[in-house]
Structures are given as structure tokens and as C-alpha cells.
Amino acid sequence: MIHTRDLVKEFGSFRAVDNINLDIAKGEIFGFLGANGAGKTTTIRMLCGLLLPSSGSITVDGLDIAKHSEGVKHKIGYMSQKFSLYPDLKAIENLEFYAGIYQVPFKKALANIRDVMDQFGLTDILSSSTGALPMGYKQRLSLVAALVHDPPLVFLDEPTSGVDPQARREFWQVINDLAQTGKSVIVSTHFMDEAEYCHRVIVMQDGREVVLGKPAELKDQHQAGSMQELFLRVLGENNAKSV
Amino acid sequence: MPNLSRIHAIAQKEVFHILRDSRTLVIIILMPLLQLIIFGYAMNMELGQVPLVVQDNALNGASRALIDAFIHTDYFQVVPLAAKQLEPKSIFRTRKAQATLSIPKDFGNSETAVYLEIDASDPNSAQLIQNYATGIVGSFRGSVAAGIDLRPLILYNPDMKSSFFFVPGLIAMILVMICALLTSISISREKEMGSMEQILVSPVSASEILLGKVLPYILLGLLDALLILGVGMLLFQVPFRGEFVVFLLFTFLYVLTSLCLGLLVSTVAKTQQAAMMMALGITLLPTLLLSGYMFPISSMPPVLQKLTLVIPARYYLQIIRGIMLKGNGVQHLFQAGLSLVIMSAVMLLVAARRFKLRLS
Numbered sequence A: 001m002i003h004t005r006d007l008v009k010e011f012g013s014f015r016a017v018d019n020i021n022l023d024i025a026k027g028e029i030f031g032f033l034g035a036n037g038a039g040k041t042t043t044i045r046m047l048c049g050l051l052l053p054s055s056g057s058i059t060v061d062g063l064d065i066a067k068h069s070e071g072v073k074h075k076i077g078y079m080s081q082k083f084s085l086y087p088d089l090k091a092i093e094n095l096e097f098y099a100g101i102y103q104v105p106f107k108k109a110l111a112n113i114r115d116v117m118d119q120f121g122l123t124d125i126l127s128s129s130t131g132a133l134p135m136g137y138k139q140r141l142s143l144v145a146a147l148v149h150d151p152p153l154v155f156l157d158e159p160t161s162g163v164d165p166q167a168r169r170e171f172w173q174v175i176n177d178l179a180q181t182g183k184s185v186i187v188s189t190h191f192m193d194e195a196e197y198c199h200r201v202i203v204m205q206d207g208r209e210v211v212l213g214k215p216a217e218l219k220d221q222h223q224a225g226s227m228q229e230l231f232l233r234v235l236g237e238n239n240a241k242s243v
Numbered sequence B: 001m002p003n004l005s006r007i008h009a010i011a012q013k014e015v016f017h018i019l020r021d022s023r024t025l026v027i028i029i030l031m032p033l034l035q036l037i038i039f040g041y042a043m044n045m046e047l048g049q050v051p052l053v054v055q056d057n058a059l060n061g062a063s064r065a066l067i068d069a070f071i072h073t074d075y076f077q078v079v080p081l082a083a084k085q086l087e088p089k090s091i092f093r094t095r096k097a098q099a100t101l102s103i104p105k106d107f108g109n110s111e112t113a114v115y116l117e118i119d120a121s122d123p124n125s126a127q128l129i130q131n132y133a134t135g136i137v138g139s140f141r142g143s144v145a146a147g148i149d150l151r152p153l154i155l156y157n158p159d160m161k162s163s164f165f166f167v168p169g170l171i172a173m174i175l176v177m178i179c180a181l182l183t184s185i186s187i188s189r190e191k192e193m194g195s196m197e198q199i200l201v202s203p204v205s206a207s208e209i210l211l212g213k214v215l216p217y218i219l220l221g222l223l224d225a226l227l228i229l230g231v232g233m234l235l236f237q238v239p240f241r242g243e244f245v246v247f248l249l250f251t252f253l254y255v256l257t258s259l260c261l262g263l264l265v266s267t268v269a270k271t272q273q274a275a276m277m278m279a280l281g282i283t284l285l286p287t288l289l290l291s292g293y294m295f296p297i298s299s300m301p302p303v304l305q306k307l308t309l310v311i312p313a314r315y316y317l318q319i320i321r322g323i324m325l326k327g328n329g330v331q332h333l334f335q336a337g338l339s340l341v342i343m344s345a346v347m348l349l350v351a352a353r354r355f356k357l358r359l360s
Helices: A040-047 A069-074 A091-101 A106-120 A135-145 A165-180 A215-221 A227-242 B004-020 B022-042 B061-071 B088-093 B123-141 B163-193 B195-201 B206-236 B244-268 B272-290 B302-310 B312-326 B330-354
Strands: A002-011 A014-024 A029-033 A055-060 A076-079 A153-157 A184-189 A200-205 A208-213 B050-056 B076-078 B099-103 B115-118
Touching (some): A002 A040, A014 A040, A014 A200, A029 A040, A040 A055, A040 A153, A040 A184, A069 A076, A076 A135, A076 B195, A091 A106, A091 A135, A106 A135, A106 A165, A135 A165, A200 A215, A208 A215, B004 B022, B004 B206, B022 B163, B050 B061, B050 B123, B115 B123, B163 B206, B163 B244, B206 B244, B206 B330, B244 B312, B244 B330, B272 B312, B312 B330
Parallel strands (some): A153 A184, B050 B076, B050 B099
Antiparallel strands (some): A002 A055, B099 B115
């Protein structure tokens, strides 16, 4: 679904993303793990066309992102780290706006998101003002807004930060269901327990790949009991190597 | 090619913002009214009821007739002062009067000269006082004794009312300020809030974003123009001699130019604060000083005259004064209108080019 080759992003002399190679399949939940500043958000922003790579290539569903910018954008749903729906609009008006800029008739958009809205219990709050919603609902609404055009590829940049554990579980249930319907979901997180829900993860540090693979296999390889342990171990080893 | 349904989606969302944000409504309605009223009453170029001290040493029929001629205008008001205070310097120093008129003993008989002393610490007022007094004395004498008899005919504003001059000017100034402010703030707000990022991920193009943003404000700008025009006519009795359709057409062009200026600002400013400062900075003073509103362009040094060519209000002032005071039609305003069209097009193109569809 999405492939990158030797992806690099430099801001001046600072290398935020350093030689990242990814191959993410249809229906896969792919996790980006790493501390703040590890390059997760920068990588995701390049993958969805918000940032131009300094070098390397990205193809989405067979299309080169640099050459087919508009075509690629129709295939991508993106939920940014910062809550960015319009607080002065009603929930439904926000959805209508996103349907509008993706040129999806609103009826069709509502059909596209009906299942997720039911799961999230959003149907009842559609006429509420977005700004007045509790944080948990805002996050859910942001995810739904990213799905109005039924994109095969969904990027979620730290979707569960600031959400209580119960709501996080629900969120992951929805992510799982999206993957079941064949969407590729790319998630960044710094909650290690969430990494267990991913089909594959990449652990990043200083813009570089530290490890990449299935959570269970990675834990085996590094004799870690949990993802938390794995994370600390691989980062520790990586630090020891670079010293 | 810009896509209409995407522009519509953006414009519609913008309308919601406008209707629900009380701050925008304040900018749109209260700001122009306040400016009109404050400027209108404070920026009065006429003088009235100038305190005048009269020292009549003739005390005859002719001198009383002259003093009456002064009193019967609205321009002067005679200040009664005891004789011992009649020393001009102390009168001016204590601000008891702005001018003194002394009539010599033999006035009306052998003497024809009268003396006027004017406090020129405010030179503009002094000039006006001199003009008024000369006028009064001139009409008192009936006609000029010497050979030349100048009979001026003052057109379009025969009473030389300053409201005729500042109301059209204020429309020009307020419109450019508000339009530039509104668009630049609305775009920089989206950058600041992070919603721009969400829009940039979508297939929307730069020109679609800019057009969607500008469209609702064109309507608002026109409404504002009508508001200022209406209140200006009501409060200050300014005439409207031209055609309303012509006014709408050319005001539309001016609003468009001003909005494009705001778009251009928003491609530079990253925060709402910066956008606001920039929008005010490039509209307020340049419009006031370089548009020909306050100071005639023809009396500026050549360099400044060239600079006025890029001030949109320069063209709109010709237009609005032309329509309101002279009853100009399209054929008289064609060139100024064309200049506005060109400015809009250039600014829109530059803004669309500069507008980044990616983050930096």
C-alpha cells in the first residue's frame, strides 16, 4: 500500500528522518514508536504529503507521491496530533466541511462513517458545538472526520494522547475494525501497551530505525516480556552502540 | 482549474465562522461606525465661532456695520473684554481669543485700513481665519476698488463642507483596512490553530483555499461600504449624485483588491497577531497619507507620487469622490477601475504562488 525508499528529511543541518525504508501492506496496522523528537511525526507528515522529503521516494498505492500529489491525497485520511477541527462549528458541520473538500456528497460521507460513528456513540452529539465536546469525543470526531472520503490509508498521529484508558481501548477497537475492512492504518504512539495492538511496529530514535517487526517476534528476539521492556532494551542497546 | 464544490465548502465554513464569532462582527460593524463618527466629528476642517476680540476706536456707523458683518457669520464670536486687557499678546497667551480686530479712529472717513492679528500657533486655523476675515471684509466693501473683480464659482461642494471630503475618504480607508484585516486574520488563524494542516492534507489547491476565503468577505465588504455610506449620508449630509449601480460595481472592485491585499499579508504572517499588525500597517497610514485623501498627490515629491500608484485607495478615492460628488459614470472611472482589477489580479496570483501547500 505504501512504500518508502531511503527516506530522509533534513531541517538545515538537522537530520530529523534518516534513511527510513517501509513497506506497509493493505489492511495492516503499522505502529511508529519512539520518544518525542524521534522523527515519528516528521515521517508521517512526509508520508501524507505535508512535508517534502529531502531525498528518497514514497509511493502510495503505486503512485509516486511527488508526481501524483492530488491523486494520492484522495487516498489518505489524516488525523493530526493537535486537535484541529473547528470549535465554533457543530460536529456535523465539521464533517460536512471535510466531505466538501474531498468532494464526497454528504450523504455518501455519512454512509462511509456510519459504522464508526455507531461504535463511537457519536450519532447523538452531531448537532453539538464541537468546542463544547469532552476531549474524548473530540478525538473520536477527529478520527471520523479523517474517514469521510473512505480512504484506503489512514494516518493517526498520537490519536490517544490525553484520552482515558477506557476510551483508548475503544479507539483501538475501531482501529482494528478499520484494518479488518482492508484499510491500512498507520499510528504513532508513545504508549507501549498500545504497540501490542499493532501488526508491525518500527521503533525510531534520532530519526533512524532501531528495530522493525512484529511485536511478538521482536519481544522474542530481545528476550523482553513486554513492549515496554523491549523498547527500553533496544534503545539502550542502540545508545550503547552509538557511544 | 479551481474546483467549484471545494471552494463552496470552504466559503460555507467561513460563513459559519463569521456568523458565530462576535469579534468578527465587531470588526465589521462597530469599527467602521466608530471610525466614521470619531473621524467625522473630530476631523472637522471648518472653523466656527472663532473667539474674536474687537477694539473699536472709531465708534461710528461704519465701524459698527463692519463688526456686525463679522458677527453675522458663524465664523466669529466677539469676546467682550475690559479695555485694560486689550493687549493682543496677553489675549493670545491666555487663549482668550484667536484673533483681534482693531478699527482705527477715522475708519469710514479718511481711514480705510483695519488691522487683524491672528494667533498662528495653529497655522491651519490661522490661514482659515485670515480667509474668512478677508471674505467678510471683501463682501462688506461690496466690490473691489481696483480693476480686477474675481468672481469664483465653486463646483461640487459650494459651501466647501469638509464632510464632503472626508466621508468618501473614510469609505476608502475603512474598507481597505477591514477587508485586509479580515482575510489575513482568517487565514493566519487556521495556521495557528492547526486546521490548515488538516486542509493541506486534502486535495484542495491553494487557489481554492484563497477563493473560498475571499468570497464571503466580498459580500461583507460591500455591506460595510453601504453601512458607511448610509450613516455618512445620514449624519453628515453628504450628497450622492452618481448611480448606485456604478457605486456597487466599483466598490466591489475595491473590496476585491483589499481582500487580495489581506491574502498577500497572510502568506507572510504566521500568527494572527502578526497578520493584524501587518494588515493595519500597510493600509492605515499609507491610505491616510499617500492616497490623496489628506494631501494632494500633485504636491508630493516625484518619488512619493510614484509610490501612490500602488495604493489601492488612490484609485478608489477618485472613484468614490467622482460618484458621490460629481455624479461620474463608468466612462469617467474606467481607468481607475482597471487599475484596481490589475492590482487584484497581480496580488491574487502572487498570493497563490506564495501560499505553501506544504508545511515548512
